[in-house]
Amino acid sequence: MTLFRPVGVTELRLIEKLNWRAFPPRLPIQPIFYPVLNFDYAAQLARDWNTKDPISGFAGFVTRFEIDDQYAAHFDVQTVGSRGRHDELWVAADELSEFNTHIVSPIEVIASFYGDGFEGPKREFQDRGNFS
Numbered sequence: 001m002t003l004f005r006p007v008g009v010t011e012l013r014l015i016e017k018l019n020w021r022a023f024p025p026r027l028p029i030q031p032i033f034y035p036v037l038n039f040d041y042a043a044q045l046a047r048d049w050n051t052k053d054p055i056s057g058f059a060g061f062v063t064r065f066e067i068d069d070q071y072a073a074h075f076d077v078q079t080v081g082s083r084g085r086h087d088e089l090w091v092a093a094d095e096l097s098e099f100n101t102h103i104v105s106p107i108e109v110i111a112s113f114y115g116d117g118f119e120g121p122k123r124e125f126q127d128r129g130n131f132s
Contacts, residue, residue, distance in 0.1 A: 001072040003035035003089065004042035005063045005107075006049070008056025009120070012109070015063070020107045022100035026093035033096045037077065037087040039064070043111055051115030058117035064110045071102040 005023070007015070014024035026033055036042045042062045050060025075089040091099050114122055 001067055001069050003037065003065055003067060003072075004039055004110075005035045005065070006042045006046035007061050007063055008050045008053060009059050009061075010055070010057060012061050012063075015107055021103060023096060023107075026096060031093050033091040033093060033099065034078075034088040035065075035091070037089070038085065039110070041086055041088075043113070046111065047113040051113050051118070054117065057120070058115035059120075060113045061109050062111040063107050065103050065107040066105040067099070067102045068104050071099075 011024060015022070018024065023033060036045070039062060046060025046062050050056040051058055072089070075091065078088050078090050080086045080088060112122070
C-alpha cells in the first residue's frame with residue numbers, strides 16, 4: 001500500500017537520520033501517527049498547515065512510502081473529512097516501531113512547500129525524491 005505523510009523540517013531531518021527507512025517516535029503529546037492515503041490530502045496538510053507552523057520550520061514536505069498490504073489491512077481507514085479525499089490510517093504511537101518494520105521502500109520526498117517564515121535552503125531534500 002502506498003502511503004503519504006506530511007512532515008515539517010524537524011521530522012524530515014529525523015527521517016534522514018533513520019536512513020529514510022523509518023519515522024521517528026512520536027512526542028508525548030502525539031498519541032497517533034497518521035499517514036494519509038492520497039497525495040492531494042498530504043499536500044493540503046503540508047501546504048496549509050506545516051508552512052504556517054514554527055515547529056515545522058515554516059515548511060511542509062510530502063513523503064511517500066510503501067508498507068506491505070497484509071500489515072496495512074490491520075488498520076481501519078479513518079475518514080476525517082470527505083471520504084476518498086481525507087482518509088488516514090491511525091497508528092497508535094506505541095505501535096509505530098512495529099509499523100516501521102513493515103515499510104518496504106525508502107521514504108522519499110515528493111513535494112515541498114515553504115511559508116514566509118522559512119529560513120534555509122529550499123531544495124535541501126531534493127535528492128530524496130521525485131520533484132517535478
